[in-house]
Amino acid sequence: MKPPKFEYRAARTVEEAVSLLQEAGEDAKILAGGQSLVPMLNFRLTRPSHLIDINKVSELDYIREKDGKLAIGALTRERTIERSALVRQKFPLLTEATEWIGHVQIRNRGTIGGSVAHADPASEYPALVVLSDAELTIQGPDGSRTTTWDEFFVTYLTTSLQPFEVLTELRFPLPKPGSGYAFVELARRHGDFALVGCAAQVTMNGKGTCQEARLALIGVGPFPHRSPDAEAMLKGQKLTDKLISEAGQKISEEVEPEGDMHASTEYRRAMSKVFTERALKKALSRVQGGK
């Protein structure tokens, strides 16, 4: 478990990172927190020619509220997000999602940008990017561009990031007043990759009617699953147990999970219903003041 040979370069600015990527060529990889990349290197699953270390690019380490959005620099550590009072106050779903990521030691190093760019099908942050239609800012040789999840996530571990591009910022629209949230997950052990996970955010009006529901599931496909149909079923309705169950059913019929030694396709499909229901109920209870 020793990595094959690679060249190492460290950048101090985004601009420098982009130019180092260009110099290195198409087989280079960005090293952020390294919590997925380093094990993959040691297993020799990946053999990049160069590692471009962005850990010293401090301009990418921030959490700010801006124009009704929470803007987070790509190099912000997961642990920083977990402990951020601003995040907890404005977008507690992100706090809750963070708590599901691995273990403290992993969160101390892991970064939000790294997690989203790595696009593991069981990762928590991509689910929130999908759920909240977050904007992703990407910097490349020709300047910066902004994209959203439907363009960004391509398939397993694959995004539309081009070889010389760096993901720099994620902007999450803040939930509207009257919103409740939940991130629930099924894993074999604490900190394991989710077999199935569901993020939910529901916004209720004063009369107990659902104004908006957002759902994103992980572990059930190549990247997080969003269900416009299930969300539409909930919109404008009272969220009864029956309706919640129907939304869960809808999602379980939509997803196409793959099985592995821990969870079969059938099991993941069934759990997508169970965890959609659990997430919705928990989110709803939080609108009503529950913990």
Place this chain on the structure above:
Amino acid sequence: MKLEGKYTFKAARQKVWDVLLDQKVLASCLPGCERLEEVAPDQFEARLKIGVASVKGTYDGKVRILEKHPISSYRMEVEGSGAPGFVKGEATISLEDKGDKTDILYSGEAQIGGLVASIGQRMLGGVTKLMVNQFFKAMEKKIQ
């Protein structure tokens, strides 16, 4: 790992058949194919770089077309080995008329051995199917 599926190509059966078995098309549609040389009729030596994103392994091996029943079915075998272990796959591909289109049905097995099987469990099934899809999607493009 069992693989099974169906595609509908917008072309007549003969045309689909010809494209599917064209060496150049095969070389450009096999996922990660870096080299494909015919060493005997319907037998090729290949270098395949298989995987997703930066997680890829290079395998040297053979591609064989067997049991050709023009224009209705054939069997394709792919096998290779490399530092991460080995890959092996075989599938029977059948063509059926469907009006002016052609249905392609495939059914077979794929096996990945060694490193990737032992630590890549979580995504192996999905990625394998993804590559099969890539193959047929690429073929579809060639036909259109």
Place this chain on the structure above:
Amino acid sequence: MAATTTETAQRWVGRSVKRVEDPRLLTGRGTYVDDLHLANLHQAAILRSPHAHARIRGIDASKAEALPGVVGVVRGKQVAELSEAFPLGVAAPVRYYSCAVGKVLFVGEPVAVVVAKDRYTAEDACDLIEVDYEPLPCVLDPEKAVEDPTAPILHENVGSNVANHRVLHYGDTDKAWAEADLIVKTGRLVFPKYGSTPVEGYAAAAQWDPLNQAYTIWSNFHGPFIMHPVMCRALGVTEDRLRFIVPPDIGGGFGIKSSVYPYMTLMAICARVTGLPVKWIEDRREHLVASSSGTDRVSYLEAAVKKDGTILGVRMKIYDNCGGYIRTPEPACLYRATGNYSGAYLFQNLKMDQYAVMTNKSLTGPNRGYGCQQLYFGLERLVDQVAYDLGMDVAEVRLKNLIPAGAFPYTTPSGGIYDSGDYSKSVRLALDMAKYDELRKRQTAARASGKLYGIGVATAVDPSVTNMAYITVAWTPEERARKGYLPKAGSSETGSVRIDPSGKAFCMVNTTPEGQGHETAVSQIVADELGMAIGDVHVITEFDTFTRTWSITSGSYSSRFASVGASAVATAARRVKEKVLKIAAPMLEVNPQDLDVRDSKVFVKGSPERSVPIRRIAGQAHWSATLLPEGLEPGLQATCMFNFPNAKPPDEKDRVDSSQTYGFIAEVMGVEIDPATGEVRIDKYVTVHDVGTLINPMIVEGQVMGGALHGVAGALYEEMAYDESGQFLAASFMDYLCPTAMEAPPIEIGHVVSPSPFTVLGSKGCGESSTMTAPAVVANAIADALRPLNIAVRELPMTPNKVWKLLQEQKAKGVA
């Protein structure tokens, strides 16, 4: 309460003394194999088979050999030239080498070794080796490997996949079956394959001395040192040409590291081929794929019972999966428990029809609990089935069949001599601690509200310090009676104690500790015997076959420390004390028998003010040896090689006292199952242990907790899983789910103390502990939860997916 290291007033044994090795281990000051530095030391990396079963048509290592920094590539061909196949414990002519020769039989089997200037280069070179394999069909299920005529044969020259088959018959099961009111059956039980996950994997470094034609090997091998002669035979050298050195620290073992010896052999060959010292440090992937594990086992059990719940007899049919090659000491997994096959129960009629089978999985060997977790999973599921079939309570059936307290020492039908115990008291204590009746009421209420709550009970006789004779039960009595056969029997260990000129004690033990706290326990024992503070007792654990007095059975395995290691060191200390008193007697003008030791002084019993410091005695022994009382040798030291008189060979009826002390475990567990997800949550876990005298209760409880979690791991989490083509699926901690502190259930521990009459201190081993019972008690509790739905539990681990699937199947039938 932890005690300080300077007190001497009270006895140390029996107190929860803080572990003296911990400051060193916790501050990173341990010394492990990887801390070894030799001049010109080179590193090895091993190329392993990606195939479960394949012929090797050729190996092209030319590119690897050409890589700068590579000094050699060793292949099976050289291994077969420079070593013999390892000696086996069975008659089947299996040829097992440290590296594949001609064929690979499991994923992960070594195929070639690269020796290079560093590990990076060695691994780069492995990537460049091209191996031409001809894949062959594989077989993974041990029952299928024996019973299915179409199953591939792994070893053509053996002719079948059976490495060993014995039918052991004790008492008369035909009679029991004739007298029974009812025959109870478990159906097909499947016990999973799992290992131990020591923090440090295997490690071995070897050096070849061409002048003396001798090998020196450093490794974290923890015994049994019977592997020393085994390796000598493989390497074709006499015992004086093979030196084993074990460093002071080993990062966990749990039995698994007794199987490092093939790698020690392989590194010896690499050192010989390259002429350089060579080191290999196993990485985690290698450890999971190919180090060692317990066997997976298919078994069918039946009991002949009376209506009142009395068990008259038991029959077991067992297929034990030893993987590609039967590696010594296997098939010991089948025989380690010979003396305690009947567990805690009184029945006298027992038939074991057992196969050790070879399949295309990785190799097996000792794994904490060795053979007992498999045995008790079957036996305890069977006893539950007896209760189910008779409509009795599971605790009641057990209490009815336990060996009574007055029966000790009790000889089992298979020859075990249970030294001491009070099984009913222990079971009742466990039931009381768990508030069993209350728990049953809670269960009734939970069931009424649609919840799945189950309560499990399990017991185990916990054998420690094996008599190596048990392994020979694998041979028939006729084979053992053949001319020239040397019976193997014994269960010995050495302890040495010396007092240095300053009056401090040094102790040497051959128990190669892997973190169990032997230094602490030995300090306690010797401090008591010599009237010292434990801080004045130094324990040396590093081991060297050239400089130590050791025995073939030395080492750390079968929980033998507290039985035999403690007895040896206590006896040696008593001998030293005897000499101390003899030297002191003329100084104090009394007879030695009038003297005792305390506070590092020798004093006159009844007149403690008349005393002489031990330091003074030591001074005399070392500095003034000629003036010692007549008949006393200079110096102040003693060595004891302790053995047990009951450690005899098996008799003509295959009866053997396979272990020399037998503890007892009684457990009660409550589990709640989430019907939506199939997740099992352990709500209550009570475990009661009788380990005889507790030398250090804190250490005992640490062993109990670790053992319990290890057993829970096998029951709910860990599995060395393979797909149908023999690919290994769990080569990282992503998929091999070793539980962490977060998964550890709360464990309540109780003690019953029945000192062993056979050990010096009355102590028994306790290192394997609940590894033997946890799988059974988890299975029983889950079975109890699912019984109302008519779901049987016949396999482990019970993963959420599996439980959910069982629930779905019943739902489909309209039961749930």
